[in-house]
Amino acid sequence: MTPAEAVFQLLIGLSFGLLLFLLASGFTLTFGLARFVNLAHGAVFLVAAYVATSVGGPGWRFVLGVGAAAATGLVLSVVVYALAASRWRVIGERTLVQVLLTFGALLVLADYARSHWDGLPRSLVAPSALDGSWAFAGSAFPVYRLFMMGAALVVAALLWWLQERTSFGALVRAGVDDREMLAALGVSTRRLFAAVFALSGVLAGLAAGLGAPVLGAAMGQEFDILVLALVIVVLGGPGSLAGAFAASLAVGVADAYGKAFLPSFAEFTMMGLVIVVLAWRPAGLFGTAET
Amino acid sequence: MERTHRKSPSFLRRLAIAVVAASLLAAGIAGCGDDDSDNTVAKSGTPAGEQQGQAASEKTSDHSPIKIGVILSYTGPFGLYGKPMETVLRARLAKAGDEAGGRPIELIFEDDATDANSAVSKATKLVEQDKVAAVVCCVGGAATLAVGPVLAEKKIPQLGPIPNPAGLEKYATAAMAAPTAGHDATELGTYAAKKLGYKTAVVVASDFSYGHEVADGFKKGFTDAGGKVVQDVFAPLGTADFGSYLSRVEDADVAFGGFAGADAIKFVQQYQQFGVKKRMPLIGHGPLVTELVLKAIGDAAQDVGAGFYYSSTLKTPDNTAFLDALKPTPQVIPSHFTAGAWATGSVLIDAINRMKGDVSDGLALAKAIRATNIPAPWGTLKFDTSTGYAEAPTYYYVVKGAGATLHHEIVEEMS
Numbered sequence: 001m002t003p004a005e006a007v008f009q010l011l012i013g014l015s016f017g018l019l020l021f022l023l024a025s026g027f028t029l030t031f032g033l034a035r036f037v038n039l040a041h042g043a044v045f046l047v048a049a050y051v052a053t054s055v056g057g058p059g060w061r062f063v064l065g066v067g068a069a070a071a072t073g074l075v076l077s078v079v080v081y082a083l084a085a086s087r088w089r090v091i092g093e094r095t096l097v098q099v100l101l102t103f104g105a106l107l108v109l110a111d112y113a114r115s116h117w118d119g120l121p122r123s124l125v126a127p128s129a130l131d132g133s134w135a136f137a138g139s140a141f142p143v144y145r146l147f148m149m150g151a152a153l154v155v156a157a158l159l160w161w162l163q164e165r166t167s168f169g170a171l172v173r174a175g176v177d178d179r180e181m182l183a184a185l186g187v188s189t190r191r192l193f194a195a196v197f198a199l200s201g202v203l204a205g206l207a208a209g210l211g212a213p214v215l216g217a218a219m220g221q222e223f224d225i226l227v228l229a230l231v232i233v234v235l236g237g238p239g240s241l242a243g244a245f246a247a248s249l250a251v252g253v254a255d256a257y258g259k260a261f262l263p264s265f266a267e268f269t270m271m272g273l274v275i276v277v278l279a280w281r282p283a284g285l286f287g288t289a290e291t
Numbered sequence: 292m293e294r295t296h297r298k299s300p301s302f303l304r305r306l307a308i309a310v311v312a313a314s315l316l317a318a319g320i321a322g323c324g325d326d327d328s329d330n331t332v333a334k335s336g337t338p339a340g341e342q343q344g345q346a347a348s349e350k351t352s353d354h355s356p357i358k359i360g361v362i363l364s365y366t367g368p369f370g371l372y373g374k375p376m377e378t379v380l381r382a383r384l385a386k387a388g389d390e391a392g393g394r395p396i397e398l399i400f401e402d403d404a405t406d407a408n409s410a411v412s413k414a415t416k417l418v419e420q421d422k423v424a425a426v427v428c429c430v431g432g433a434a435t436l437a438v439g440p441v442l443a444e445k446k447i448p449q450l451g452p453i454p455n456p457a458g459l460e461k462y463a464t465a466a467m468a469a470p471t472a473g474h475d476a477t478e479l480g481t482y483a484a485k486k487l488g489y490k491t492a493v494v495v496a497s498d499f500s501y502g503h504e505v506a507d508g509f510k511k512g513f514t515d516a517g518g519k520v521v522q523d524v525f526a527p528l529g530t531a532d533f534g535s536y537l538s539r540v541e542d543a544d545v546a547f548g549g550f551a552g553a554d555a556i557k558f559v560q561q562y563q564q565f566g567v568k569k570r571m572p573l574i575g576h577g578p579l580v581t582e583l584v585l586k587a588i589g590d591a592a593q594d595v596g597a598g599f600y601y602s603s604t605l606k607t608p609d610n611t612a613f614l615d616a617l618k619p620t621p622q623v624i625p626s627h628f629t630a631g632a633w634a635t636g637s638v639l640i641d642a643i644n645r646m647k648g649d650v651s652d653g654l655a656l657a658k659a660i661r662a663t664n665i666p667a668p669w670g671t672l673k674f675d676t677s678t679g680y681a682e683a684p685t686y687y688y689v690v691k692g693a694g695a696t697l698h699h700e701i702v703e704e705m706s
Binding site for chain 1: 366368370371374375498524525526527529531532534535536538539552553556557560561564565566567569583584587588589590622624
């Protein structure tokens with residue numbers, strides 16, 4: 001392995017890792033801040049990806065596709081919240097009920113996508129300005145990946161700002177700890193959580209739209225995405241956006257080096273990383289110790 | 292990140308519960324389809340003689356319908372193929388007036404949910420409850436192989452509609468209306484070395500049975516014809532990012548890609564994006580650039596070559612008839628799946644005609660199916676009477692056009 005090759009693989013890994021962060025951040029958000037296990041996240045991604053490939057097109061219509069995907073994510077995620085909110089006292093507090101409800105929603109949404117888009121895999125071609133490749137280290141690196149990396153970094157920065165620097169972030173965290181006290185202070189926790197779900201949906205939609213030229217849309221994604229999101233949440237420490245960010249990059253880079261230099265073990269690299277990290281820090285990279 | 296003020300309920304425990312519950316749910320749902328069929332499995336001990344007796348009694352009423360069971364995948368990973376194949380099979384029979392051998396044909400469709408166990412349950416149900424004369428099965432290779440011995444034991448003919456793996460040769464009841472994927476890939480390997488003049492090749496394929504079958508086939512054909520495979524790489528099914536594999540691919544005269552479905556789209560696109568296409572041309576087994584994925588791949592598919600027994604651009608008379616029959620249902624894309632369903636219908640009609648509507652003896656019907664020699668969308672369809680696998684021409688074609696006009700351009704018949 002020459003240094004140039006190593007840098008090249010690092011770049012591939014970082015670009016994939018940032019895409020992973022986009023698709024896992026929404027899941028982390030509801031899981032960490034609202035403490036709600038939203039398994040429907042995978043299906044929200046799937047439907048948004050199909051919408052992106054249908055609405056999107058060449059040139060400026062790409063932006064339209066990404067926008068439509070984000071809007072789809074928002075609507076679907078709010079619908080899932082509305083389902084949960086209808087009986088929040090039962091659903092909001094019990095993980096098992098949440099899992100049942102959201103897994104059912106996942107199946108319904110995925111089946112809707114199958115019947116509406118005939119189950120065919122689809123793809124979205126990146127705008128021509130971003131469609132080329134740059135020669136690098138005797139190989140070529142797709143320009144679109146760099147764009148995707150930039151977009152994901154912007155989203156990550158916005159999320160950090162939202163969580164750490166705004167009253168919205170503070171309110172959500174307060175609401176998680178003591179909803180009744182927060183309500184007594186005159187804050188509507190329902191509206192707050194609806195906003196968290198909406199944001200989570202927008203993130204899933206953005207990931208689906210921005211990721212469409214790389215991942216496309218295909219049946220089965222609803223589970224693949226869910227597994228990736230779970231891996232990242234566990235690895236990063238539940239509820240920690242910074243952890244999810246670090247975990248996404250670690251998984252992306254490990255995956256790239258694994259594929260490049262140990263191709264026979266590529267499938268194991270990601271889970272191997274999880275095992276090693278959890279043996280070392282059972283609560284995840286940025287998780288707090290449990291009692 | 293400030294979180295010392297939080298209570299600390301056990302997140303990981305919650306997560307573990309969630310994951311376990313989700314897997315249980317998934318398992319439960321997969322198992323649902325089996326519930327009703329468990330009863331039929333229990334009945335599968337019915338002596339074969341009794342069945343034949345019932346079937347023989349049908350012979351006296353010559354105009355009773357002949358029932359044909361059809362097991363396709365309507366849900367699960369191959370779920371996209373079920374509905375279009377059903378539409379085409381119905382259209383093929385309608386063209387023959389829904390009858391053969393002077394008796395009406397009744398099709399009974401079942402969903403195997405892309406699951407081999409479900410396929411076995413459904414096959415048992417079709418034979419035991421519906422008393423079908425033959426079973427068309429299946430879309431998935433694993434399901435087809437699993438159903439093989441079950442139908443062989445019950446002496447009911449099995450007709451596979453699309454390329455299936457080898458392994459059913461020992462069952463006299465089985466017939467596959469398409470050549471194996473390995474066969475076509477071997478032909479392509481020979482062709483690449485002899486006609487296309489490639490001396491070295493790299494093989495990149497999907498790390499599951501299909502990928503290994505075509506990779507092995509290509510390697511055998513290519514090396515036997517004097518070529519040298521310098522590297523082979525297998526990527527897991529559902530790989531999201533082929534970048535790391537592609538950047539490590541060694542230089543050779545040609546690359547062989549063994550992917551299907553969503554993986555084929557990503558692989559062919561990224562093969563271009565990572566600049567490998569500039570270094571060496573890409574060829575593959577048919578599904579790499581089949582009609583079902585071609586438009587989704589886009590212009591990255593230009594000039595990719597493929598070896599396969601079917602393309603919708605073939606100009607055979609039966610392909611024209613097949614494409615005409617698809618006109619009322621524009622949502623059905625012509626591909627080897629639907630063309631296979633069409634040919635399967637043709638085989639059934641022809642065999643039952645030759646049996647003059649007497650389908651009481653399953654083994655005789657199976658023999659008649661293997662003796663078929665009729666036009667199919669890809670040319671002549673006949674079976675190797677000793678193995679039951681179809682003998683079909685194999686074509687080499689190249690993707691031409693751009694955007695909406697992307698299409699296969701047939702170069703020639705390889706064998």
